[in-house]
Amino acid sequence: MAIEWKVLGRAGADNALHVVVDSGVARESFLFDCGEGVLESLRAGEVKAVSHLAFSHFHMDHVAGFDGFFRINYNRSDAPVTVWGPAGTVELMGHRFRGFVWNLHADQEGEWIVREIGKTALGTARYLTREAFTPAHRQPDQPREGTLLHRGASWRLEGRLLPHGLIDSVAYRLAESPRLNIDAAAMKRNDYLPGPWLRRIVDATADEEETLVEVAGRSLRVGELRRELLVTTPGMSLAYLTDFRVEPDSPAWEELVTWLSGTTVLVCECQYRAADYTLARQNAHMTADLVGRLAAEAGVGRLILHHLSRRYSSEDWRQMRSEAAAFFPRTELPVEWGLS
Numbered sequence: 417m418a419i420e421w422k423v424l425g426r427a428g429a430d431n432a433l434h435v436v437v438d439s440g441v442a443r444e445s446f447l448f449d450c451g452e453g454v455l456e457s458l459r460a461g462e463v464k465a466v467s468h469l470a471f472s473h474f475h476m477d478h479v480a481g482f483d484g485f486f487r488i489n490y491n492r493s494d495a496p497v498t499v500w501g502p503a504g505t506v507e508l509m510g511h512r513f514r515g516f517v518w519n520l521h522a523d524q525e526g527e528w529i530v531r532e533i534g535k536t537a538l539g540t541a542r543y544l545t546r547e548a549f550t551p552a553h554r555q556p557d558q559p560r561e562g563t564l565l566h567r568g569a570s571w572r573l574e575g576r577l578l579p580h581g582l583i584d585s586v587a588y589r590l591a592e593s594p595r596l597n598i599d600a601a602a603m604k605r606n607d608y609l610p611g612p613w614l615r616r617i618v619d620a621t622a623d624e625e626e627t628l629v630e631v632a633g634r635s636l637r638v639g640e641l642r643r644e645l646l647v648t649t650p651g652m653s654l655a656y657l658t659d660f661r662v663e664p665d666s667p668a669w670e671e672l673v674t675w676l677s678g679t680t681v682l683v684c685e686c687q688y689r690a691a692d693y694t695l696a697r698q699n700a701h702m703t704a705d706l707v708g709r710l711a712a713e714a715g716v717g718r719l720i721l722h723h724l725s726r727r728y729s730s731e732d733w734r735q736m737r738s739e740a741a742a743f744f745p746r747t748e749l750p751v752e753w754g755l756s
C-alpha cells in the first residue's frame with residue numbers, strides 16, 4: 417500500500433501532479449491540474465489510467481493541456497473519468513467537451529462525470545460521448561460533509577476552497593485508509609496459529625460481540641480478538657496546493673494548518689521569492705518563506721515546491737528552496753528538475 421507521485425512539467429513552466437494510490441489489490445490514478453505540456457512525461461497508458469482529473473481552478477496554466485488528455489480518453493470504455501473543480505466546472509467542462517466537431521460519435525463509449533465543489537454543496541453532471549456531450553445530465557446537488565469529497569475503496573479525497581484573488585482555488589488532500597495489521601508478537605504470545613479465522617478479525621462486517629471464532633480450541637468473540645491482535649497504522653497522505661494566498665496567523669491560515677496537520681507529503685505552489693512579498697500579495701500567490709512556515713506549522717513529512725515563477729533564474733529557484741527550508745528543512749524541489 418502506497419501513494420506514488422510525480423510532479424509534471426519543468427521548473428518555471430506549467431506544473432501538475434500525477435498520483436497513483438496502490439492498495440495492493442488495485443491501482444487508481446489521479447491527475448491534479450493539466451497545464452501545457454505536462455502530459456509529456458507520462459506514457460499514454462498512464463494518461464489512460466487516470467480516473468480522477470482534479471482541477472484547482474481554470475486559469476490557462478492549469479488547463480491548457482486538457483485537449484491532449486481528452487484526445488486520449490474521450491471514448492474510454494473501461495470506466496468513467498471523474499473531473500473535479502470549483503464552482504462553474506460543469507459549464508466550463510461542457511464547453512471544453514463541445515469545442516470539437518462531433519459527427520462520428522453515435523456508437524462511441526465514454527462517460528464523464530463532472531463534479532463542482534461549492535462552498536456548501538457538491539454539484540454533479542454526467543456527459544456522454546455518444547451524445548456529443550449534449551446535454552449535461554445534472555444530478556441533484558449534495559450537501560458537503562466537511563472537507564470530504566469522495567471515498568474510494570482504500571482512500572478518501574478531501575478538498576478545501578482557498579482564496580486566489582477573487583476566485584477560489586481548490587486544495588486537494590488524498591489520504592489512504594488506515595491499515596489493519598495482525599500483530600505477530602501477540603499471535604505468538606497467545607499461541608494462536610494463523611488460519612482462515614484471521615479473515616473474520618479484519619472483516620468490518622463481523623459483529624464484535626455476536627461473532628465467535630474457534631481458535632486454539634476455544635470459542636472467542638471477534639471483539640476480544642481484535643483488541644488483542646489488531647494494530648492500526650495510519651495510511652500515507654498527500655496534499656496538492658496551488659495558486660492561493662492565505663495570510664499567516666489569520667483564521668484561514670489556522671484552518672489550513674489544522675487540515676494539513678501530519679500530511680505525509682505536501683506539494684505546494686511557490687510562485688515568488690520572499691523579497692517579492694508585495695507582488696505575491698497583489699497576484700494572490702504565496703512566497704517561499706510562507707510556504708516553509710505553513711509546512712512547519714502543519715508538521716508535514718516532506719514539502720515539495722512547484723509552480724515557481726519563470727521570472728526567476730535557476731539560481732533564484734534554488735534560493736527559493738533555501739528560503740522555505742529556513743522554516744522547514746525537509747523542503748525539496750522535484751528531482752526531475754535537476755536543481756538540488
Ligand SMILES: [Zn+2]
Nearest residue numbers: 475477478659
Ligand atoms: Zn497558476
Ligand SMILES: [Zn+2]
Nearest residue numbers: 473475580659
Ligand atoms: Zn491562478
